[in-house]
Amino acid sequence: MPDIPNDLAAIDTPAVLVDLDIAQRNIERFQSYAAEHGLRVRPHIKTHKLPLLAEMQQAAGAIGITCQKVSEAEAMVHGSAAITDVLITYNIVGAEKLARLKALALRVRLSVVADSRAVVDGLSATFRDAAEPLAVLVECDTGAHRCGVADPRAADALAASIDAAPGLVFGGLMTYPPAGSEAAVQRFMSEAKALIEARDIAVPVITSGGTPSMMQAADAPVVSEYRPGTYVYNDRSLVSRGVCGWDDCALTVLATVVSVPAENRAIIDAGSKALTSDLLGLEGYGHVLGRDDIAIDQLSEEHGRLVSSGSIGLAVGDKVRIVPNHACVVTNLVDTLLLVGAGHKTPVPTRVVARGRTT
Amino acid sequence: MPDIPNDLAAIDTPAVLVDLDIAQRNIERFQSYAAEHGLRVRPHIKTHKLPLLAEMQQAAGAIGITCQKVSEAEAMVHGSAAITDVLITYNIVGAEKLARLKALALRVRLSVVADSRAVVDGLSATFRDAAEPLAVLVECDTGAHRCGVADPRAADALAASIDAAPGLVFGGLMTYPPAGSEAAVQRFMSEAKALIEARDIAVPVITSGGTPSMMQAADAPVVSEYRPGTYVYNDRSLVSRGVCGWDDCALTVLATVVSVPAENRAIIDAGSKALTSDLLGLEGYGHVLGRDDIAIDQLSEEHGRLVSSGSIGLAVGDKVRIVPNHACVVTNLVDTLLLVGAGHKTPVPTRVVARGRTT
Numbered sequence: 001m002p003d004i005p006n007d008l009a010a011i012d013t014p015a016v017l018v019d020l021d022i023a024q025r026n027i028e029r030f031q032s033y034a035a036e037h038g039l040r041v042r043p044h045i046k047t048h049k050l051p052l053l054a055e056m057q058q059a060a061g062a063i064g065i066t067c068q069k070v071s072e073a074e075a076m077v078h079g080s081a082a083i084t085d086v087l088i089t090y091n092i093v094g095a096e097k098l099a100r101l102k103a104l105a106l107r108v109r110l111s112v113v114a115d116s117r118a119v120v121d122g123l124s125a126t127f128r129d130a131a132e133p134l135a136v137l138v139e140c141d142t143g144a145h146r147c148g149v150a151d152p153r154a155a156d157a158l159a160a161s162i163d164a165a166p167g168l169v170f171g172g173l174m175t176y177p178p179a180g181s182e183a184a185v186q187r188f189m190s191e192a193k194a195l196i197e198a199r200d201i202a203v204p205v206i207t208s209g210g211t212p213s214m215m216q217a218a219d220a221p222v223v224s225e226y227r228p229g230t231y232v233y234n235d236r237s238l239v240s241r242g243v244c245g246w247d248d249c250a251l252t253v254l255a256t257v258v259s260v261p262a263e264n265r266a267i268i269d270a271g272s273k274a275l276t277s278d279l280l281g282l283e284g285y286g287h288v289l290g291r292d293d294i295a296i297d298q299l300s301e302e303h304g305r306l307v308s309s310g311s312i313g314l315a316v317g318d319k320v321r322i323v324p325n326h327a328c329v330v331t332n333l334v335d336t337l338l339l340v341g342a343g344h345k346t347p348v349p350t351r352v353v354a355r356g357r358t359t
Numbered sequence: 360m361p362d363i364p365n366d367l368a369a370i371d372t373p374a375v376l377v378d379l380d381i382a383q384r385n386i387e388r389f390q391s392y393a394a395e396h397g398l399r400v401r402p403h404i405k406t407h408k409l410p411l412l413a414e415m416q417q418a419a420g421a422i423g424i425t426c427q428k429v430s431e432a433e434a435m436v437h438g439s440a441a442i443t444d445v446l447i448t449y450n451i452v453g454a455e456k457l458a459r460l461k462a463l464a465l466r467v468r469l470s471v472v473a474d475s476r477a478v479v480d481g482l483s484a485t486f487r488d489a490a491e492p493l494a495v496l497v498e499c500d501t502g503a504h505r506c507g508v509a510d511p512r513a514a515d516a517l518a519a520s521i522d523a524a525p526g527l528v529f530g531g532l533m534t535y536p537p538a539g540s541e542a543a544v545q546r547f548m549s550e551a552k553a554l555i556e557a558r559d560i561a562v563p564v565i566t567s568g569g570t571p572s573m574m575q576a577a578d579a580p581v582v583s584e585y586r587p588g589t590y591v592y593n594d595r596s597l598v599s600r601g602v603c604g605w606d607d608c609a610l611t612v613l614a615t616v617v618s619v620p621a622e623n624r625a626i627i628d629a630g631s632k633a634l635t636s637d638l639l640g641l642e643g644y645g646h647v648l649g650r651d652d653i654a655i656d657q658l659s660e661e662h663g664r665l666v667s668s669g670s671i672g673l674a675v676g677d678k679v680r681i682v683p684n685h686a687c688v689v690t691n692l693v694d695t696l697l698l699v700g701a702g703h704k705t706p707v708p709t710r711v712v713a714r715g716r717t718t
C-alpha cells in the first residue's frame with residue numbers, strides 16, 4: 001500500500017504537491033556544481049512558474065531567471081521585487097509582444113535572443129528610441145534542430161547585425177542543446193566566439209541549458225552560464241535517465257482511487273488533465289510511489305488507469321502519490337498547488353502565478 | 360500560403376479560436392440525427408467548458424448536460440441559469456466532493472453514476488437526510504476497460520443496491536463504449552435492463568456516448584440518450600476517422616512563425632502548452648489548414664516544429680491556423696479564447712469558465 005502521510009490524507013484530489021525541502025536540496029545540488037566550475041546559474045522558471053521558487057533559486061546564488069514568454073516574464077517580475085534580471089530565450093515577434101517587452105525593459109535588466117535578421121529588425125525598430133539598448137543574444141542550433149542559426153559563421157553574421165542595429169547591443173550566444181552534446185556546444189560556441197571577437201565585438205555571455213546533462217555542463221568550458229529548469233522539481237523522465245532518484249522528486253500528484261473494476265486494475269481521478277499526455281519517450285504516464293509493480297498504462301482526461309502485475313491491492317478511496325513524466329507541463333495545468341515541507345505544518349495552497357501565460 | 364482572414368491577422372498568438380457558426384452546424388447535425396432516431400441528447404461539456412455553448416446545445420434540443428467533475432458542474436450551473444439538468448458521469452468519492460454534490464443537488468436536477476458498492480455507500484451516507492433522493496446510474500464497462508461493472512449481472516446487483524439505499528434512486532444505465540461497439544452496448548444493456556426490470560425496478564435512462572460513432576448511435580436501439588462531447592468542435596482525430604472534414608472544425612489554434620531555420624522547416628509559437636501532446640493514435644500534433652504538405656513533427660512547451668516535403672514557403676511573422684489533434688484538451692489550457700462567427704465583426708474574448716476544474 002502506498003505510504004501517504006496523515007496530513008495529506010484529507011486533501012481533495014487530484015492535487016499537485018511541491019515539497020520545498022526537496023526543491024531546496026535540488027537547487028543547492030546544482031548551485032554547488034556550478035560554483036565549483038565557475039558557471040553562473042540562470043534557472044528557467046517554466047518548471048515552477050512561481051516567484052517564491054525563483055527567490056529560493058536566487059538566494060542560493062542564481063544570477064537571474066530565464067523565461068520563455070514575455071507574459072511569463074511579466075508575471076514573475078510583477079510577482080517578486082527580487083527578480084531584476086530576466087533572459088527571455090525566445091524570438092519575440094509581433095507588435096503587441098514587442099510593446100510589452102519594451103515596457104518590461106524599463107523595470108528590469110532584460111535580454112532576449114534572435115536567430116534571424118527579421119527578429120533583429122523587429123527588436124531594433126522597437127528599441128531604437130529607448131533610453132537603454134536591449135541586449136540580444138544569438139540563438140545557436142547545436143543539434144536540437146528547433147530554433148537557432150545553423151553554424152558559427154551565421155552566428156557571427158547575426159552578432160554583427162545586432163551590434164550595428166540601433167537600440168540593440170550584442171549580448172552573447174545562447175543554445176538549448178540535446179542532452180549530452182557538450183562537445184558540439186564547445187565546438188560551435190568556441191568558433192562563433194572567435195569569429196565575433198575578431199570583429200572587436202565582445203561576447204559577454206555564452207549560455208546553455210537543460211537538466212538532463214547539467215552535471216556535465218563544465219565539459220563545455222566555453223559556456224559561462226547555465227539554464228536548468230526541471231532540476232528544481234525533477235520528474236520520472238529524469239529518474240529514468242539516472243539523473244536523480246524518486247526521493248529527489250519535489251513535485252507529485254496526489255490522486256484518489258475511484259474504481260477497482262478488476263483484480264489487477266484500478267482507476268484514479270488523475271488523468272491527462274492532471275498528469276498530461278507527455279511521454280518524453282517513456283512507457284506509461286507516471287510512477288506510483290512505493291509501487292514499482294504498477295504501470296499507469298492509459299489516461300483519459302479525468303481517468304488514469306493503473307494496472308499491476310499481481311493483485312493491485314487498492315480500494316476505492318485510497319490515495320496514491322504519483323511522480324509525473326514531465327513536471328513542467330503539470331505545473332501549467334493547475335491554478336493552485338500545495339506547498340509542503342519547509343516547516344509548514346499543513347500544506348499551503350499557492351497560486352501558480354505564471355500558469356497559462358500563452359503570449 | 361495559409362489563408363488567414365484579415366480580422367485575425369492582428370491577433371496576438373498563440374490564440375484559440377472558436378467559430379460559432381461551425382459549432383452551431385455541428386450541434387444541429389447530431390441533433391437532427393438524434394431526433395430522427397428518438398434519441399435524447401445530453402452533450403458532454405468537457406469539450407467547450409462554456410455556458411454559452413451549453414445554451415446553444417440546449418436551444419437546439421439537448422435535454423441537459425454531462426460533466427465529468429463536481430467542480431465542472433458547479434462552474435456550468437453558476438454560469439448559466441438555463442442549465443438545470445446535469446449528469447456527472449463519474450464516481451464521486453471523498454467527503455469534500457460529496458458535500459459539494461449535495462449542495463449542487465439543491466440547485467438543479469442532478470444525477471451521477473456508480474460502479475461499486477463503495478461509491479453507492481458514500482452517496483447514500485451523504486443523501487440519506489436530503490429532501491430529494493439522488494438519481495444514481497450504474498456505469499457499465501462495454502469494452503473500454505476503464506470504469507464500469509464488468510457484466511449485466513453485476514449491473515443488476517448494483518442497481519438493486521442503489522434501489523435499496525437510503526437517499527438514492529436508481530437512475531438507469533450508463534456506458535462510454537469504444538467507438539463502433541454498438542452491438543456490444545445493445546447486448547450488455549438489453550440483458551442488464553431485463554434483469555433489473557425483472558425485480559420490478561424501472562430503468563428510466565440508458566445513456567451512451569462518444570463522438571466517433573455518434574452517427575451509428577441508433578444501431579444500439581436500447582440506448583435512450585447520447586452524450587457526445589467533441590462533436591461540437593471536432594478535431595484532427597475526427598477528421599482522420601472520416602467523421603467530419605476540416606471545414607467542420609470549429610476550434611483552431613492561431614500561431615505565428617517565429618523562425619525559419621531551414622528551407623523545409625519553420626518554428627511556430629504554439630507548442631504543447633497550446634496544442635497539447637495528445638496524439639490519439641495519430642502521427643504529428645495537428646493539421647496546418649491549407650497546407651497538406653506540412654507536418655507538425657515535434658513540440659516543446661512553447662515551440663512547434665513544422666516540416667514540409669518541399670520548400671516550406673513561410674516567413675517570420677506569418678500566421679498559420681492549426682486544427683489540433685484533440686480539441687477538448689486544448690480548451691483546458693487557455694483562460695480565454697476568441698469567439699468568431701455568429702455575426703461578430705471582431706473576435707470576442709471569452710473566459711473558459713470551467714477550465715482547470717480539477718476536483
